[in-house]
Amino acid sequence: MSKMSKPVNWTAQRRAVFDIVQASHDHPTATDIMERLSASGHRYAYATVYNALRYLTEKGLLKEVKIGESASRYDANTSDHAHVVCVRCGAIAEFEQAPPAPWMDEIARGTGYRVLSAELVFHGVCPACQGKTDDPTDSGAAAR
Known part of the structure; x- marks a missing residue:
């Protein structure tokens, strides 16, 4: 079964998080994503961003990149x-x-x-x- 075949419940927050990661080529951390959301006028709680990242990763739309002991980074290239x-x-x-x-x-x-x-x-x-x-x-x- 394809990762993309899972239905996605797009909320405004999930879409905003996804759009930030998709537009990034530096594999942003959750903190980077929060800063970019804030710079674009969005005011979301950290929990909202983390929940969106977990959801989008589980749905196969984002990939969590964990390298060594550093913070997780996110990639839209799955x-x-x-x-x-x-x-x-x-x-x-x-x-x-x-x-x-x-x-x-x-x-x-x-x-x-x-x-x-x-x-x-x-x-x-x-x-x-x-x-x-x-x-x-x-x-x-x-x-x-």
Whole structure:
């Protein structure tokens, strides 16, 4: 069954939250979404935004992106794709690359699991941070 086949009860709040995430390319956190809603004239409680995010995620309209210990981020691109995270500033970029089917098959054979989905996260230094040399602990400089 397709994720999109579930009926959606669109409220004004859910639509506003969805529209903010859909227009964003930076995978906003709930706090980011609250700030953007406020800047556009909406005044919603945090609970309303969190409930809308949970509902839209459960309906398959948004994807929750959880990377390490950081706050959850939200993505309107629900297709299989990978993310790359900057180890300096935390910026996230995505690219349309699903995990190769042989990987999924091998993991299923090796574990006995029926693999349903996968999330790939790569770590690196974004273009904006590459020119900065203020981080002496950046071991990636030698690899460039």
